[in-house]
Amino acid sequence: MDVVDIFSYAWGGIKLRKLRAALTTLGIVIGIAAIVALLSLGEGFRIVITSQFERGFALDVLTVTAGRGLLANIITGSGSEEYLALNDTYTMNEIAGVRQATATLSKSIGISQGNKTYMVTAVGINFTEYSTIYSTSFQLEDGSMSLNPANDSIILGYRLHDPWKNGTILFNVGDYINLTWTTGSITKPIVKRYTFHVVGVLKEIGGISIFGPSDIQAYIPITTAQKIFETDQVSQIQVQLVSSEQETIDSVTNSIKNIYGDKVTVISPSAMLNTFSSILSTVQLLLAGLAGISLLVAGIGIMNIMIVSVIERTREIGILKSLGMKNKTVMTIFLCEAALIGLVGAAIGIVFGLGLSNFVTNFVFPLISTGTSQPNGQGNRVISNIVPVLTPTVCVGAFFFGIATSVLFALYPAWRASKLKPVEALRYE
Amino acid sequence: MAPVVQTINLHKTYMLGKVPVNALRGVDLEIESGDFVAIVGPSGSGKSTLLNLIGALDRPTEGKVIIDGVDVSTLNDDELAELRRRIGFVFQFFNLIPRLTASENVELPLAIAGVKKRQRKEKTSELLKAVGLSERAGHNPTELSGGEQQRVAIARALANEPRFLLLDEPTGNIDSKTADMLILLLRKLNEERGVTIIMITHDLNIAKQAKRIVRILDGRIIEETSNIAT
Numbered sequence: 031m032d033v034v035d036i037f038s039y040a041w042g043g044i045k046l047r048k049l050r051a052a053l054t055t056l057g058i059v060i061g062i063a064a065i066v067a068l069l070s071l072g073e074g075f076r077i078v079i080t081s082q083f084e085r086g087f088a089l090d091v092l093t094v095t096a097g098r099g100l101l102a103n104i105i106t107g108s109g110s111e112e113y114l115a116l117n118d119t120y121t122m123n124e125i126a127g128v129r130q131a132t133a134t135l136s137k138s139i140g141i142s143q144g145n146k147t148y149m150v151t152a153v154g155i156n157f158t159e160y161s162t163i164y165s166t167s168f169q170l171e172d173g174s175m176s177l178n179p180a181n182d183s184i185i186l187g188y189r190l191h192d193p194w195k196n197g198t199i200l201f202n203v204g205d206y207i208n209l210t211w212t213t214g215s216i217t218k219p220i221v222k223r224y225t226f227h228v229v230g231v232l233k234e235i236g237g238i239s240i241f242g243p244s245d246i247q248a249y250i251p252i253t254t255a256q257k258i259f260e261t262d263q264v265s266q267i268q269v270q271l272v273s274s275e276q277e278t279i280d281s282v283t284n285s286i287k288n289i290y291g292d293k294v295t296v297i298s299p300s301a302m303l304n305t306f307s308s309i310l311s312t313v314q315l316l317l318a319g320l321a322g323i324s325l326l327v328a329g330i331g332i333m334n335i336m337i338v339s340v341i342e343r344t345r346e347i348g349i350l351k352s353l354g355m356k357n358k359t360v361m362t363i364f365l366c367e368a369a370l371i372g373l374v375g376a377a378i379g380i381v382f383g384l385g386l387s388n389f390v391t392n393f394v395f396p397l398i399s400t401g402t403s404q405p406n407g408q409g410n411r412v413i414s415n416i417v418p419v420l421t422p423t424v425c426v427g428a429f430f431f432g433i434a435t436s437v438l439f440a441l442y443p444a445w446r447a448s449k450l451k452p453v454e455a456l457r458y459e
Numbered sequence: 460m461a462p463v464v465q466t467i468n469l470h471k472t473y474m475l476g477k478v479p480v481n482a483l484r485g486v487d488l489e490i491e492s493g494d495f496v497a498i499v500g501p502s503g504s505g506k507s508t509l510l511n512l513i514g515a516l517d518r519p520t521e522g523k524v525i526i527d528g529v530d531v532s533t534l535n536d537d538e539l540a541e542l543r544r545r546i547g548f549v550f551q552f553f554n555l556i557p558r559l560t561a562s563e564n565v566e567l568p569l570a571i572a573g574v575k576k577r578q579r580k581e582k583t584s585e586l587l588k589a590v591g592l593s594e595r596a597g598h599n600p601t602e603l604s605g606g607e608q609q610r611v612a613i614a615r616a617l618a619n620e621p622r623f624l625l626l627d628e629p630t631g632n633i634d635s636k637t638a639d640m641l642i643l644l645l646r647k648l649n650e651e652r653g654v655t656i657i658m659i660t661h662d663l664n665i666a667k668q669a670k671r672i673v674r675i676l677d678g679r680i681i682e683e684t685s686n687i688a689t
Contacts, residue, residue: 046558354540
């Protein structure tokens with residue numbers, strides 16, 4: 031019996047019990063739809079997160095912080111004894127492969143307008159060096175940047191200028207703004223006030239910034255920052271490399287480690303991106319695994335139905351055998367029935383899954399991300415930017431996975447059918 | 460010339476619950492090509508068991524079934540399946556596949572044997588014409604009368620030009636008038652086409668139409684008569 035005949039015979043068997051076949055198929059549809067929806071949402075999420083990171087990032091910039099890194103400090107419970115100072119940039123500038131190093135000093139401050147105070151991060155920078163290193167993101171929308179800025183100069187991230195994107199301007203170039211910095215102890219806070227002159231507003235960067243420029247930061251000269259924050263330390267040193275190749279990253283990282291030992295932590299954006307990406311992939315895999323459970327249930331459903339079907343069609347199997355059909359052909363017919371159910375189920379499932387993920391991004395996520403009115407709100411923007419992405423791999427994979435599941439769970443019933451003895455099968459009422 | 464079917468000291472014992480039943484207790488039978496044999500006996504005499512063994516649907520407990528010179532007991536499942544393509548079965552309850560039309564039912568053994576689509580169609584319509592059912596080709600078995608279903612079953616049995624036809628109580632489920640027509644058809648097939656026919660029946664009037672009558676009782680052949688009247 032050739033393949034076409036086998037398939038058309040199997041199709042006839044499915045058509046005979048339409049409702050039953052439809053319900054069995056529904057199981058596969060749900061399983062595949064769940065997998066496709068979760069994977070395409072996950073992929074969309076990954077793309078948004080990655081692109082948001084990349085927007086603030088410069089891949090050729092290493093970030094050096096004092097101590098063994100944030101996590102180590104939390105675990106050991108001690109702040110870092112060592113610290114980095116402005117002149118450490120000179121040391122790093124000497125390292126081969128370094129184009130330029132610049133120091134930054136970040137503190138949390140309040141910016142007041144009327145009776146409202148917004149908590150933002152003030153970053154002390156060397157305007158010239160910083161804007162060279164982050165030349166793609168640190169660009170002015172308005173105002174001008176002096177190479178020798180006045181001590182009270184401040185450049186604002188875009189969201190401090192136009193947080194709601196509806197024309198309601200918070201601060202503009204030329205404004206004088208009040209900055210408050212709280213020091214002292216919690217019980218005896220000392221609030222210090224300073225006035226700054228807005229000399230520039232940055233273009234919108236978008237994304238989430240970890241080390242690079244961000245829409246929700248305010249930038250002041252680092253010398254001023256050290257003065258008002260009463261410290262000679264710096265928070266980080268940004269080291270721009272001559273290239274973003276892994277070799278350069280590794281050699282400079284090693285050089286820094288050789289000089290400072292364990293007293294500093296060097297973070298490369300690409301390494302962070304990789305770590306983050308692998309975490310997201312793991313999460314995605316976990317989600318797909320959960321969705322896979324529903325496919326497992328569907329598979330058991332297929333097995334159940336097929337066993338019933340084999341029992342019901344015992345006599346038919348006997349007839350086929352009496353007409354000279356071989357065992358393996360009988361088995362193939364039942365496997366084909368399962369494969370057809372899997373094929374239809376998987377195809378519909380993929381469409382449903384894509385529809386489901388689009389429904390979620392279009393109707394469910396907007397409900398979550400409403401009410402974002404704070405200039406420093408970030409997470410909501412990530413959610414509202416997610417567009418489900420169905421990669422060809424996932425699409426083809428889900429398709430064959432659906433078919434494979436159906437066939438796999440039909441193996442036993444089909445084998446049982448093929449092993450029926452013709453005499454007994456024909457005698458079956 | 461070697462017989463088409465030969466059984467040698469055929470025994471078949473099967474278990475009915477825990478009780479062994481000796482359905483056949485040594486049957487020796489030879490059927491030549493072109494013969495028309497009726498096997499008669501009361502129910503429980505072992506005639507259906509004999510038919511299953513001759514049709515290679517079952518294996519004997521002891522003894523041999525030789526079809527076309529081949530000892531059936533030496534064949535594996537696949538070889539048995541191929542052998543069955545050369546045997547035309549007609550069952551008491553017709554055993555047509557309900558969801559297929561008359562012509563699809565006739566076509567099925569041809570498809571199983573791997574005959575090409577176009578040849579299948581030609582052969583099918585020729586066979587349906589031979590049994591007088593050309594007009595009913597597109598109908599499902601449920602839309603056909605008992606006699607019509609029986610004729611579809613015969614057309615199906617003839618599809619692969621079998622070495623012999625095996626009929627199990629072919630008149631058991633049809634009225635006497637239809638039965639007479641069926642016998643005429645069988646005789647015509649036997650005489651004009653030379654089809655070897657082996658038929659089980661408990662109806663002596665039907666059996667009398669055969670060339671040879673084999674009586675079976677308690678798993679043994681008790682009498683063989685050649686029917687000179689035909």
